[in-house]
Amino acid sequence: MNDKSVNLYGHYLSIPSCKVGLMLSMSGIPHAYHHVDLMKGAQKEPSFQALNRFAQVPVIVHDNKTIIQSDVILVYLAEQFSAMDGGTEEERLGVREWLCWQADRLWNITRARSQIKFQNGAPAVVDQLQGASRDALGVLDAHLEGGDFIAGSAPTIADVACYTVIAHAGDAELDISEWPAITDWQARMNALHGCGDLEDIMPRESRA
């Protein structure tokens, strides 16, 4: 791929990486994928830290630019490729508001998942994070009662980010069927081109 192509560095178990992988898949942006073996510490190699000073995935390299932080990457791709952003200034502001909310409040699902799946978290910590996750899911559910997608009438990167986090709610021992508007929205998202099961979308190895 030439330097105008998108190169994504990620890991299939990384929710931030999955957000970017899903956006690329749904918007059909051609890209190369580079698996970063987090379990073997590849993110700590000097060659990787030259891409991301925080030693984390995801990273994209595009047009001689290196971009880090999943939500910054989503906004960059939406703007560069005129894809999955709002149709009006008001919608684009809404997209960014919901992205920030996702990184703040909805992210408690990811924190609960990490405690349960990777860190053998103390029950009190898991309880607190699951409670905060439920509060966030209640907010999103109420919002989705008023429309098909999060910010406007078409899917955007706000939907991509929230969908990706919520797709991992089972790992946080949360049952999404408790939130009917979210369940219906998940089905609408699932039916869209390039969306679906993240296990099928995220590669487990590098590919050109």
Ligand SMILES: N[C@@H](CCC(=O)N[C@@H](CS)C(=O)NCC(=O)O)C(=O)O
């Ligand atoms: N805020 C960052 C979070 C990225 C992040 O936490 N990445 C994790 C994987 S999910 C990582 O690379 N961890 C490597 C490590 O901690 O050594 C984003 O949204 O991109």
